[in-house]
Amino acid sequence: MHWSSWSAFWAMGGSASYVWGAYGMVAVAFAAEIALLRARWKRAREVARRGAEWSGSAGQP
């Protein structure tokens, strides 16, 4: 442990904007991808379910 305090940690030796800008973007990007993946999967399920109702006979191509 080499940080004298939490404020020293957040300051990152004066490079806070670069370090947290890089880590922040990674966090935002992963969170966004996870949200998009979940939405896509839900949409795909919904479309498949509605398709089954419309055709009235599941399993027919």
Place this chain on the structure above:
Amino acid sequence: MQIEAIRPSRFGFHRFAAPSEFYRLAGRLVPWFASAAVLLAAFGLYLGFFVAPTDFQQGEVYRIIFIHVPASWMAMFIYAVMAFWAGLGIAFNTRMSSMWACAMAPTGALMAFLALWTGALWGRPTWGAYWVWDARMTSTLILLFLYIGFIALHGAIEDPRRADRAAGVLAVVGVVNLPIIYFSVQWWNTLHQGASISLTRAPSMAATMLEAMFVMMFAFWSYAIAASLSRARAILLEREKRSAWVQAVIG
């Protein structure tokens, strides 16, 4: 289509090539890889921020390395795997392979973008520029464009099988860019530094820095696998929405 007609054998790995089996298996694996990613990232960040020492030349800003190197490696590695599956899809006309390639492309593109973004924020304080037309940076930008091209081309063609083929050719041709990225720091006089790790030399980094980087590498790896598997599941549902097994799964 009757799924029973192509009932896979009970034993042997190839039965996971059947879409329904793959869908189920992927669904079971995603939480494991996602949890591994979270735990590894927590441990890697602890090592990177609280154990690894301050760099004697760069100060604290070097800590970007713990995400920059994993993102860059994953961008290249995912491309190689994606091109492999795309090539297999073209050669043997196996639709699961091409779906795999499609499932990886967006995560690979994200990694390439993050490699460039974190690199820019590291370059500014250490080189004095967010961006230079350096061989490694330019070839990584081309990698991002290859991913975007693959996704756009696939999306532009209505028929999925034709889209697999066209985008697959692009993916396979784009593989030539990978050795260019990797060896760019040796072939050209680049601003980007050479490799800190090699198989033949001792690493030019403190051991704790190296450990943190590898743990983060595995975290990114697990994340990429979880994301690709999730996307593959969604793609399977989209493409096979009228098949019996999808109707059974969502029923």
